[in-house]
Amino acid sequence: MRANICWIIWAGLLLTLNADDECYIETHVLPYTSYKAVVGEYLEIECKVFFCEEAPTVDWIKREQTDVPVNVSSSSHIDTQWEFIDKLEGISFLIFHKVRLADSGVYQCQSGGSNSHYINVFVNVDDGRGRTTVPQKNESSANPEPKVDSWIYMYLAAGIVPFIIIVIIISVVLMCRCQGEMLNKYAIQEIIVLL
Structure with a gap:
């Protein structure tokens, strides 16, 4: 029964990651x-x-x-x-x-x-x-591009990268426990290499 719960959790994590695959124009x-x-x-x-x-x-x-x-x-x-x-x-x-x-x-x-x-x-x-x-006008007809704050992209990256790392670590831990393996120093090193 324990193995089934592990696979259900693993499948739930995968479905959560794929839930944002919406179509954007x-x-x-x-x-x-x-x-x-x-x-x-x-x-x-x-x-x-x-x-x-x-x-x-x-x-x-x-x-x-x-x-x-x-x-x-x-x-x-x-x-x-x-x-x-x-x-x-x-x-x-x-x-x-x-x-x-x-x-x-x-x-x-x-x-x-x-x-x-x-x-x-x-x-x-x-x-x-x-x-x-060129016709002379008092006002410029060209509106400037709105400024895009580059910090927004940094904040997004700072939030997404740790989330992905946490999901990978949880997934590997669950896979190891579902297969009955204990995490030892070699398994932890493999996780770090994967990241």
Whole structure:
């Protein structure tokens, strides 16, 4: 009966470790991505999306004082397209058929609770002599990336690593006891080598 209890505990530990294998959608745009265009040109910006089952819905927003969903209706000059890269990976495109000066700004793609990095779009005016001029504004159209506190990652690592070590030690101890072996100095050395 003791061996059965040990195997039940061992199976419970394994199921606990596998319980966090949920499917997450991840949007991916490199930080500080920017596109430049001249009024009237064709422009497409892209957002890579990783997913687990079926292709997700990707929403595009323009970041202003409040986040504004991008208008992709049939009467709009803006459209979206989806392209599969792999079975669980694709790219969402935001397409400006004839980019306008008002399209300058900061964009972001969103899907399944995942927000991409900001994408800066700079639209210039062609002065007719082969030169482009940049419209002057009092405010910068480029919103800075929010600061990510790197300490968050350190705290996560500091919490996860000891948890994994403890689970491994408990698992090895239970396996040894279930098999009727006593822990001696050699078994402890094997555990340390495994870590």
